[in-house]
Amino acid sequence: MFYKHLKPFIFILISLFILCSCEKKEILIGFSGELTGINSDLGIHGRNGAALAIEEINNSGGINGKKLSLLVKDDEGKPEKAKQTDKELIKEGVTAIIGHMTSSQTMAALPEIEKSDVILLSPTTSTPLLSEKKDKFFRIQGSSEFSACALGSFASQNFDIKNFLILKTEDNKNFTEPYQKNFLKCFAKNNTPITHKTIPLEIEQVKDFLINIYSKKDYQGILIITSARRTTVIAQVLYQMEKKPLLFISSWGATEALVRHGGKSVENAYLAKTGFTEKTRKDYKNFLEKYIARFGKVPSFSAEQGYLSVKILALALEKTKGKKQGLENAITNIKNYNSFQGNLTIDEFGDTILPVSIVQVKNGKLDKILEIEPKRNFLK
């Protein structure tokens, strides 16, 4: 009888406990990219772009009433780490993973993705080795084979280059080697003698390395296939050496860091990019404004790609009502998405088809010289 009067209190306590135990419903999106190290510019900006896009989506009510949440992992630019981070993300229940930012990491992690029920949507991976494959890999970056060939073709058609030097790093071979191959495929028509050199990873050695190369002969044209920061180091050394060859820079180095770090040393350099951002577009301006307000700095190319990736994924999630199931079809059904890089279409292999632009650095800015419509038979 004494205890009868305590019943209401016990009931209230139990109810509170049950209410507190309820989980919040949200859609978990994974992000994995290189956030630390010399090549971290892609990763950091890509993450920031993705984060901004998620904040925008959440502010507009989320997907199917559920908020998106970004779970970020650093793959440290290492294939093994990329594999591990994806495993962790899958284990933590992400619906999809945005990443990786470089080809080698993507290719290393892809088998883990294939084993799971999540998709991998890369903002910047451009290796042609993943083209035309029915897998769980999707990207909004066009395959580098187009840009490489376009750049090679542009170089051979517009310049009479007697001695040509190709510099590339050992890391990210899944990008560098196909890029070099496709560049030469289109450039080799001139039968220009080409010298191949591997760039030392230690920055301090770059100067000696270049002096050594130039002690033997001068080169009229150089193709640099590495990250933007490394590219700028080479460009600055050459600038200090007062060597002014025609600089051709791979799409890996085509980020905001190239201009920030390169300064005058990268002036007049040529790049071939898939999806050249129209800075004057209203949506881009809106994005730019938001990004600066949010992070206090100007977004790079990878920030745009990260932002776009989340937008594309959100579009697909809208169709699947926030579920994993059906995401693959939903993404491949995205056609002519009006992005600030132009009309974006994802084909049945998950590859993005965007026009290729030949760009030149002019006064610290990227100026589009030429745009080539993408075609599957472009190289044939």
Added chain:
Amino acid sequence: MKKLSSIINAFLIKWLLIPAIVFTIFFSTFWICIEFKEIKQLQLYHTKNISQHVKAYLSNCSDNISHAEFHLDNPYFVAKKLQEVAGSHLSFNAICLLDKNMRTIKSVPEYSFKGDFTGLINQKNTNHTFFLSSPYYSIQKSKTTVAMLKKTDKYNGFILAELNLSGLDDYIKSLTDSIKKGSVFITDSYGNLISHSNSKLVNSQENFANMKIIKRLKNKKSVSGFFLEKNDLKLMSCAKINSAEWIVVLEQDAITIFNPVIISGFSFLCAVFILFFLFIFLLNKRLYKSVVLPVSDFAKKIDLIKKSNGHLIKISETKSLESEPFLELYHLNKSFSKMHEILAKRENALKESEEKYKSIVEDNPSLICAFLPDATITFANNAYCKYFNKTREELTGTNFLELLPENDRQTALKNLSLLTFDSPINETEHHVIDSNGKLRWHRWIDRAIFDNNKKLISFQSIGEDITEKKIDEENLAAERERLAVTLRSIGDGVITTDTQGKIVLLNKVAESLTGWNLQEAKGKNLTDVFNIINEETGVPHENPVEKVLSTGEIVELENHTILISKNGDKRVISDSGAPIKDMKSKTIGVVLVFRDMTEKKKMQEALEKTAKLESLGVLAGGIAHDFNNLLGGIFGYIDLALELSNEEKIKKFLTLSMDAMERAKNLTGQLLTFSKGGAPIKETGHLFPFIKQAADFALSGSNIKCNFKIQDNLLMCNFDKNQMGQVVDNLVINAKQAMPLGGELNIEAKNIFLDHHPILKPGHYIEISFQDTGPGIPLNIQPRIFDPFFTTKEKGHGIGLTTSYSIIEKHGGLIEVESLPKKGSIFKIYLPANESESLKTEKPYQQNHYGSGEILIIDDEELLISMTSSMLEMLGYKAVGKKKAEEGIEYFKESKAKGLNISAIICDLTIPGGMDGVKAATEIRKIDTEIPIFVSSGYSEDPVMTNPLKYGFTASIPKPFKRSELSSLLNNYLKL
């Protein structure tokens, strides 16, 4: 209405427990809040201190940049000065000069500068003298850092220093390490991480703009509070460094920091709560136990009050407490009213009852009293007072033990002490001293009275005088004992049954005869125990019980009834059955009385045989006596003639005549043996080798093998050698004749003791058995073989076995025969053993007596007087013969009177037509007590002959006797 217990519980919980809990929670919460506030303020104060420190650091950096700018007067020495500044200030990684578009003009070190800082500078800040870039990756240092810029008018550009944040990072790290589960970090106004103990977060340029505390900071200088970050509750404070628009954030895990406070508060809360709970619980228990339970119990119990007759009555009309809650007090009120009414009625009833019971007690003829445990009487009824002839006042206060004899007081007290709460009643009997001072037997029923605590408070007793009843009981018990002893002592078997024929009682004799004991037989059918059959036919007899019940009269069993005992023994019984009738002559059972007739029958048969032999013996004895007397004469004279004759021829004939006479003498001897006069002349001696010699002699020349089996230490016995020789002779010759073709005769002798024998007296006997291997005696003639003149032989006299029987009988023994056809015969002789008497030594050979004097012969037979006289004369005596006893006595008197000395008198025992030998001896003894008087008779077994001293004789001599025998007699008793 609610139960009292519910009200108390509700009251305690509502007005004590809940307010106590609320107060405690409020107090604990209040205390915790105060503690929280203090900790929060302390943290904010700490954060502000850090921000001041960072501010000083940045100020130092800006001073250094100003100093560098001062030295950049000469553009030709810019590079050199930059080098000096960079080298002298460890707080800078690099220093460079930017143009107005923020593109690098000159830098130290020269190839690690950033080419373009426009993307990293918040354009709003460029109006300040000093401003900071967004964090960026320093290629030279391989880590994230920031740059501090100062607008310089000298070159229409900016002087930029890339900050070496290592010092700041170390400071932040050391602060973080000093905080338990917390961290300190610095961000710019966009939330971009600048310094953190985790360098990886800095290098990956984490952005904390979404952190709630940073959002809340906005236009404030500092903020502190609790924030939920990534599901972790944290206590955070942040302070803005205005000059740099940096934010210093200090975060700590709220649980960790407030754990001690919360634990203390919660412990206090719990302790107070438990104390209150316990207090209320105990109070509740106490109230429940002391108030609710008694009241509730009382309310329940009051419903039911037992009536005096044990039935329950319902007081309240309301339903039970269990089924419908109600207020106990209300219930009690109702119940008390009702109870008052009932009690009033009961009081009246009780008064009436008390009066009734008082009169019952007072008028009761039984003695009723009450007394205390110390035996002090507190109440006595009229009968009690009257019995002891005292008033109630006199008795009250006295000790009741005074009314008891001293011997019985302890008994009475002991009985009272046995009374317990569980067993309060006891019955006892003891003596009481009545008013006349006489001892009387009383029976008392004592009851102990206990209070509610089971403590003895008094006794009450009801008594009655049972003296008369006691005497009756004692008489009855004595009578019963007597009857039981009588029944046990009856020599006949007694069985009583009920009307169903079921056995009720067996006495000892009946148990012995039937082989059943009372326990076994009780309840069994009579026919199971009392199994009787006809001796001759073997047919079972009719159940005597049924016969008695059917006739209702006393019935006797048929003759020749055999009772078969449990172990198969058969006994001849005689039986009678009679109905047992109660006071109303109704038959309630049957009593059977039966007797073992087996021995009696045997004895009867033996007596019949003896009678038969006696009658024949009288006849044979009559003839033999006279014939023997005649033979005596002839025998004597031939003997004398043989003595005197010198003629050989005559001697030969006389010797032959003597042989023939000897046989005639034997024949008459045998006849006399079973006649009255054939008493044996017994002498104590060993039967063996006498019997062996006799048997061997009888079997000499035959083809019979005779085996002897004689027990060692065979006792002696008193026997007549002559007669015993006859018996052996008869039996051996019979055996010999039974085995004409030869065989074996086994003679066995042993000592036996007969205790119960139908004919023989109890005592030690010698059993001599003669077992032949002949054809045996047919069963039909076995009963007759001892009859006189019964013979199956052509030349037999039919007196051999008769004589043997008679001889053995006269020796105090018995002869029996066991024979089965074709299996031979066994004749068994039982002779009384003589254990005490020593063997008479064989008398040495004596010379013929030769004396002198006169010997008086009294005999009715002239021939014998003559023959005896002749023998006496040959022995030197003068013989005087008288044919009548009276004449002989007269002659003796005369001789005595004349002074003539008569040496001895030989007197015949039986003298027809006058005084016999015994009377004559009596008369002679009246005259002379010493003169030898010899009795002479052919009836050697006559008691006078066997014990002559008893009848006044000196000795006896059987007829016919030889001179040598006479000589021997005289040798023994007459002095030469």
